[in-house]
Amino acid sequence: MFRPLARTGFLPPTAPLLHLPGPFQALLDAVPALAPAYQGSGVRAALLDLDAALGYRRDDARQLSAAQQEALLSATAILMHLYRWNAVPVAPARFQERPDFPAHLHALFRDLSAAHHLPPCGTMHTLKYLNWRSDALPPGEPYHAAQVQAGQVRTAHNWHATPAGDDRDLAGQLDLWIQTFVLTEARGQAVLGAAAQALSAAHHHDRSALEDALADLHAAISAMTRQINTLMRFRVVRSDLWRVFIQPTFGWGLPVDGVPDGPVLEGASGLQLGGTQVADLALGVGFDSNLGRALRHSRASMTPPQRALLNAWEPHRNVIRAAVLDWGGSRARDAFDAALNDLNRWRVSHRERGAVYLRGDGREHVMASTGTQLDAGIPHEQAFRDLMNERIRETGARSVGQGGPHD
Numbered sequence: 001m002f003r004p005l006a007r008t009g010f011l012p013p014t015a016p017l018l019h020l021p022g023p024f025q026a027l028l029d030a031v032p033a034l035a036p037a038y039q040g041s042g043v044r045a046a047l048l049d050l051d052a053a054l055g056y057r058r059d060d061a062r063q064l065s066a067a068q069q070e071a072l073l074s075a076t077a078i079l080m081h082l083y084r085w086n087a088v089p090v091a092p093a094r095f096q097e098r099p100d101f102p103a104h105l106h107a108l109f110r111d112l113s114a115a116h117h118l119p120p121c122g123t124m125h126t127l128k129y130l131n132w133r134s135d136a137l138p139p140g141e142p143y144h145a146a147q148v149q150a151g152q153v154r155t156a157h158n159w160h161a162t163p164a165g166d167d168r169d170l171a172g173q174l175d176l177w178i179q180t181f182v183l184t185e186a187r188g189q190a191v192l193g194a195a196a197q198a199l200s201a202a203h204h205h206d207r208s209a210l211e212d213a214l215a216d217l218h219a220a221i222s223a224m225t226r227q228i229n230t231l232m233r234f235r236v237v238r239s240d241l242w243r244v245f246i247q248p249t250f251g252w253g254l255p256v257d258g259v260p261d262g263p264v265l266e267g268a269s270g271l272q273l274g275g276t277q278v279a280d281l282a283l284g285v286g287f288d289s290n291l292g293r294a295l296r297h298s299r300a301s302m303t304p305p306q307r308a309l310l311n312a313w314e315p316h317r318n319v320i321r322a323a324v325l326d327w328g329g330s331r332a333r334d335a336f337d338a339a340l341n342d343l344n345r346w347r348v349s350h351r352e353r354g355a356v357y358l359r360g361d362g363r364e365h366v367m368a369s370t371g372t373q374l375d376a377g378i379p380h381e382q383a384f385r386d387l388m389n390e391r392i393r394e395t396g397a398r399s400v401g402q403g404g405p406h407d
């Protein structure tokens, strides 16, 4: 059940392609070329021109290889999000309108999203996990998540630019933001592996294997959360710029075409991070809180193998904890709680840092977050804290504590 994602976790199994054949290369090239307009008067006119030059390409797209189709899906998803928001800072009017997207690009995007069983909007997978390059990894080739390392990973197609003398360095800021998620998910691969080992040890009633796997799970969760905290620092990703220039592009907030009163689609949200969801499942953390339910709901924005992995875990999510409590002994109990505490300590620091980022420069700007709220106006710090606190309590409640019959 775990094999499809064993090597790269929730990152794609081959390094993202950086080039596409024929007319499709123009779509990849357009992403950085649109940057000045995205930071200025808006990208819509240029995207309509690009669409007219592209013309009907749906049959050509079907001839592409699987990896090429994924690269094209990522490019069209980025272009849809740029068209949807038009420019940053985002104008309040963008929240009310239902834009008519450029017809050919939109058709390609919808075909590819449907073929990949993804919703018709950008996701963590399409906007971030398919949008990086590494000096150490040839595009299109298989790799191992351990090879995805800080200092080597860069955003492949960056929709911001940094003109000479602009000390905001928005291109650098977007690059760091996308890197944060790619590197976190790379570290998440070890969480997947250790969690699977712990489950297997629990099923086989193997105490020493359970102890070892839980120690590995603790180490993997520590490494993943350390990776997030290293990059989620105010002097790395600037909290005065993030909410106005970096974050808005990732939200979507429109219903599916043809269902105007239906629920809005979230876009790329932290909810779609796979490594933390697997950690929750392995440690038996519930999904009954508001955030828990949103996490489950967000799986609709993951790829079929990612979704299948999480669904396969569901019936087993209390098995490791029950084994620890029943026959695991004190070493297993300590490792289990150490893993749970690290996950929860990260949730506390995410709450504190997130609140600062949401406050931003403290002025009225549109755009809150992606999954649970998508509003024009200043995001509600207390609502964010309440949501996070409920999840922190839900996580802490799974502690196995000290003592027990087998010590």
Ligand code: HEM
Pocket: 180, 181, 184, 228, 232, 242, 269, 270, 271, 273, 276, 291, 295, 347, 350, 353, 354, 355, 357, 358, 369, 370, 371, 372, 373, 384, 391
């Ligand atoms: C920079 C400031 C950040 C803010 C303001 C922020 C805000 C939020 C918000 C509002 C949610 C609730 C879901 C939603 O409405 O989208 C959320 C969830 C989440 N975010 Fe963040 N986030 C930030 C950074 C990060 C980073 C850097 C990561 C990881 C690389 C991350 C990972 C998550 C995860 C995993 C969830 C799901 C909830 C959980 O598992 O505890 N966030 N975040």
